[in-house]
Structures are given as structure tokens and as C-alpha cells.
Amino acid sequence: MEHLTEVEILIVEDNPHDAEMALRALKENKLTNKVLVVHDGEEALDFVFARGAFADRPKTSRPKIILLDLKLPKVDGLEVLEEIKSNPVTKVIPVIMLTSSKEESDLVKSYELGVNSYIVKPVDFDKFVDAIRELGFYWLLLNQQKI
């Protein structure tokens, strides 16, 4: 579990193919930081707050960025977002919402809860790569700077 202390990017995605494509898109953007993929909201929260299966993880170590799918089993993406953003310690972690459409209600809700940005997962993979690049904060992951 030692590697978990080094996780800098947390991907929360239930679809393994989407997760794989996300990893590939990161790689194509030369973002080779330590990445962890979890598959539902509960797992994501357990990791962020170092509890449950991740109880042994040092609480002080936190991911630098979270890519969060909107539609998740067990605990929904919006609920995960709410919990992270309502905690004074974790709310500083940038959260990027991954979504299949521009469903207005979901986006409006996400912004109310304090999301930092969002990406509509495109069918065209190249556009996904572009979208990751255009987020504008990958420098954060490149230069290893502490927040």
C-alpha cells in the first residue's frame, strides 16, 4: 500500500473502458503521475478520507486532483463531490467532473457544490485528449508543487 501515499491523480470511474481511456489520455498528455482508479463513490470517499479499505493510508497524503464520473454505483458522483467540498481539509483538492452529456441540471448542481471544472467525455478519443490538455491545471501535476 506504500504506493498509495504517492497517488497524485484519483480517477473515479465505474466503466473500466472509460477508465482505461482516461489513463491513456493522461499518458498522451505526458501526465505520468501516480494514478489510482477506484470504481464507485464509496471507494472514492474511503480513499480521500483514509477509511474503510484505505484506513491504513496516512491521512495527511492527498491526491492532487480528482477526476470524478457523475454517474456512479452506490454513492453518486454528486454526493462524493458534496462530501469532499464540504470538508475544510479536502475542499482544496481540485475536482473535475466527467460526464456523458451537458445535462443542465447535473452541471448546475455540480457548480453549486463547488466543482472546479468538467469534461464531457467525447466519443472521439482525440477530443478527450484535447479536453484534458485544455483543463489548464496540468502544470500542477507536472511541476510537483505543493498546494
Added chain:
Amino acid sequence: MKYNQLNYFSVLVCLLLVTIGNTQADIPVVDDPVGPVILLGSEADYPPYCSLDEAGQPTGFSVELFAAVADAANLELEIKIGPWLALKEYLAKGIVDALPIVAKTPEREIRYDFTIPYLQLQTAIFVRKGTNDIHTLDDLKEKEILVMKGDINEELAMQLELSNFVSTTTTFDEAFLKLAAGEADAVIAHRIIGLQIIDRLGLKGIAMLDGKLIQTRHEFCFAVTKGNDALLASLNEGLAIVMADGTYSEIYKKWFGPVIKEELSRADILRIALWLFLPLGAILSFFWIIALRREVKRRTRHLNEEIEEHKQTWEELQTQQVQLKRREAQIHLLLNSTAEGIYGIDREGNCTFINKSALEVLGFEDRSQVIGKNMHQLIHHTKPDGSPYGAGECEIHRAFRTGEGMHNDDDVLWRADGTSFPAEYYSYPIRENDETTGVVVTFWNITEQKKAKEELLRLKRNLEIEVAQRTAELEEKVRKLDKSQQAMLYMVEDLNEVTAKMKEERRKLELSNQELDAFTYSVSHDLRAPLRAINGYSDFLLKDYGDKLDEEGKRFLDVIRNNATKMDRLITDMLNLSRISRAEMRMTTVDLGRVAETIFREVATEEEQSHFEFEMEPLPAAFCDYALIKQVWINLISNALKYSGKSAVKKIQIGSRAEENELVFFVKDFGAGFNPKYKDKLFGVFQRLHRDDEFKGTGVGLAIVQRIIHRHGGRVWAEAELDQGATFYFSLLKN
């Protein structure tokens, strides 16, 4: 008045007779046999003047004299017995009218009125025999002296300050008995009274001191209540009579004869007589002359006053007569100038007066035809219905019976020519000394009023009929209205039902919308994930293993990726269509021309903008949802650009026209156009009239346009010929 005159006359005569010594004078007899009753107050123990006899009846010189005087003055007499002190008070207050013996002093004259004196008494000092130390009045200073309380001698003792030790007793007897018993040194009393008591009580040890020690004499009179002049005059008159006719002498002799005889010498008697009668006569004469003079003055004044009064009365009568004449003339004028007929009747119903109007109204030419005639028979003989009056039925005469005024406005009076007229009249009784002596009747012809009243009644009846008719009409209308209202109520009920149904439908619709939302959400997520995988992994295959594939293999992978992309576009369009159908409308006034121009600039590429001719007429503003109408322009202008891409003429025209209820807008191009027989299929979802390799598209754009315009209550349609361009129309409601 006459009575008093006579009295004074007789007194005068008597006085003259007394003066010349003739005792045989005639006494004039007074007319009135019974005079006023006098209440005389007398004492029980002042002998010999006032006392009671053995039978308890009042007696004594003064009482008897007063009785004789009263008899002579023709006064009835009653006597009230009481103690001296009380009687004095009674007299002052008028409870008794007179006292028979009161010494006259200036002090007493203030409280009472006195007759002429009929008696003079000399005060004397009585001591026990053997008393020889009293020679002057000064010797009495240290002696114990007794006087009767209230007696004039008590006052005398005080005035002369006879002694330092003066005591009073309630009676003379008590004083003399106390003296005899040695309880006092002297008694001061009138000489005659003292002698009388000594004699009566047999007090041999009491003697009278020399009379010269006290020279005081008191004059005694009858006293009356202050101001009772009539009684005073009567008593003076009576006194004069009894003195003149010898009654006085007789009574005097009866009471004082023996005592004086025993004690006095003949010379003394003569002296006393001279002392008594001569001054008495002179005083009497003097007083009576004064009284007479005063009376004559008073009479004269009275007579003058009466003459003056008569004169005034006569003048007043004269004035009143003038006024009466004037008033009579006024009344006459008033009577004859009023429009109302006025006449008066006496107790028998005969006419006593009648005014001009009455004569005219009744059709008489002269008063003589009416005056003295029975008015009921003359003008009121028959009832309005033609029947004769029974006894006591006459309304006018009712004032006689009741003594009160009455009014009638439903009667007729009869004219001289035998015709009648409806009349209103008032009948008022004339009252003298609580007795009805006649009646005044005021009347007038009310033919016109009657007519007016009948006309009013007729109008009222007509009005009532009309009101009844109108009321009936109104009731009918109200009934109809009620019916309509009932119908309305039913309609409202129906409407409520419909509304309820609509609400139910709306609820169902909302439910379906929610389901649609859920479906859309699901489609967007679930359908896209496999597409992303297909596309993504095709891409990985091409990138990672491209060198191992030949050209045909690479082409297949492209086909897979293109179809995946196309399917993604279809899903996107379908979601857009769904969103547009459900989006909430925010209606505002939108400048459509400006929107269209902006959209052209946004949608057309720079190349298109340089090649295309964009013609736009000024467009009116319309009331619509800005975002949705913008989408309409996007789709229509995009289509025009797209389908003109292969044409020689690259031109887009935008314009509008106003129709009755709507504004019609159009977008015209000169591109590919379409076969008009398929124009109904144009607006269906996923319906296409061109192959995808000719013009790319999903067939959703026009469906979206139709959906938006329909939501605005407008219409969409198109006109075209194949290869001749197309015109797309849409309309929006005015306002």
C-alpha cells in the same frame, strides 16, 4: 267707612257732653248688631282690677270696665286668663287683642298702643306697723323691698333705685304676706291695690307710709297690639261712652267705693274726683281732637286719591273705547278681506255675523239674508249623500257639545240657489265664563282640491298598476336570470370537472416528462459509453497496431469510427429535440431582424460570408422565447447555407409579412430545393429528402424548428422545386 264715620261722630258728641257735664246724652246706635270678636287677656290675681270670682269667671274693675266698653263699642268679647308676664308677650305678638289694664310708659308705648287713660293710681310704700325709720326715700336704700314681677312699680323701683335689695314676687298677695311675716321691710304697690289686699287678707299689721314720699302716679289704659288702630279707635269710643253715660262711675263705685270710703275723707274724694275727671276730660278732648284732625286729613287724602283713581279709570275707559273701536274696525277688515268664509252663530244656531267671502261663496247678495237665520237650516240642511241630518248630527254644532274646536274636510255646504259644494271647515266655540255662547265657523270651497286629490288618486292607481306590471316583468326577468344562473352554475360545474381532468392530465404529463428526463439521461450516459469504447479502442488499434494492418483493414477501422461518430451525433440531436420540447418558455419582445443577422454572421464560415449574398428586409419585433427563436434561425440559416453549397446562385433572402393575426417570416435560398410532393415529410424526425453523401445531416433540424414554432402557437411550412431553391416559412402570433 260709614261705620267708622258714625263712630267718630258719636265720640265727638260724647266728649262735648262730658265736657259740659250732661250725663243724659243719647248714644247713637250702630247699624251692625254684631261686631268683631276681641280676645282680651286678663290676670287671675290683680284685684281689684283683674281676678277670678268664686265661679272661676274673670272679674275685677278693669275687666268689667272693658266689658262695658266693648259692649258700648259693639265688640264681641272673649277672655283668656293668664299670668301677667305671659299676657304682655301675647299682646306684643297679637295672640290676644287687648289687655284691660296696663300702665302707660314711654317704654311700653313702643311695644303697644294705648287707649286714653281711665285710671290714675298713686304708688305707695307699705310697711309693717311700727316701722319708723323710713322718713325719706334714701332710708329705703338698705331695706329689703318687694315688688310684683312685671308690675309698673318694679320698673319704678329700678328707675328710682329705691333700694339695693329689691326682690320680686309673682303675686301681690305673696308680697304682702311676706311683708307681714317679716321677710321683707317694705312693699311698693299702688295705693288702692295695697289697701284692698290688706283689707281682703286682714293684714292688720301692715300700714301705708305717708303718701308724699313717692309722688308718682301712673295712668292706666287699655292696651292693644301695636298697629291695631281700628280696635284702638273702637275702645276709645267705648270708653268715652261709658264715661259719659255713668257706667264708669257705677263700676268704679262698685269696686272702689267701700275701700276709699273707709280710708278717704269727703274732701279727698272731691280732690280725687277733680284729679281724676277734669284732667281726664281735658286729655280725652285733646286726644280726640288730634285723632279727628288726623282722621279728617286721612279721609281727605283718601277722597282725593279716589277722585284721582276715578279720573284715571275714566281716561283708561276712554282710551280702551278708542282702541276697541279701532280693533273692531281691524277685525271687520280682517274678516272681510280673508278668502275664507267666516260666520258666527249663537247658541240657537242663528247667524250673528258673516263676512264678505262667506256671502259670496254661499251665493247670498246681502247680509240681511243671513243674519239671524238658522245657519244649519240655511246652508247645512242636507248631508253629502242627500239624506237629511238627524238630531245632534250636525258636525258644525259639535263644537257646542264638546266645547272644543273641530275640523272637517269631507262635507258639503249648500248655496242660496240650492246647489252644493264640497267644503272644508273649522268650527270653534266662543267661550265666555266657561260657557259656550256661540261658534265661529271658518270654511272654504274645496272643489278644486277635491278634483286635484281625485286626480292624484287616479295617478296613484295608474302608477300602482304600472308598478305591478313592471314588478311582474322584473320578476319574469329575475326568474329567467335565475335560470341562466342555474345554467351557468352547471357550466361552472362542468368546467370544474374539465379543469380537474386537465389537472389530472397535466399531472400525468409531468410524470411522463419525468420519465422522459430519466430516459434521456439514461440514453446520454448509457448509449454513449459503448460508442466511446468502440471509437476509442478503434483509435488505439489504429495507433498501436496500424503498421500491422493493410489499407483495407485501416479503411474498415475508419468506417467503424465514422459510424460511431454519426451515432453520437444522432443521440445528441435527439437529446436536443427532447430538451427543446421540455424547455421552459420565457416570452419577451425580440428584435427578430437583429437575431437573424447575428446568427448569419455566427453560422456562416468566412468563406460562405464572402460568397453569399445576404438580403434581409427590416423585420418586425415579435413576442417569443429568445433562446428558442434563435435556434429556429440557426437551423433555417444553416440549412439554407448547406443546401446552396453546390448551387451557382448563392443567395439568402429573409423577409416577413403581416397577416391578420400573425406575422409570417421566411428564409429563401436558391439551392438544391426539393420535390414538393415530399414537403409533408420535411418536418418529421430523422426524415431526410437528400442522401447523406449529398448533404450531411441527421434529419432533426427542421423537426426542432417545427417543435419550437408549434410551442409558440405558430405554423411552419415550405415551398420548393427541385434544384430551384426552397422557401421556409414560419409564423408567430401578433402580440
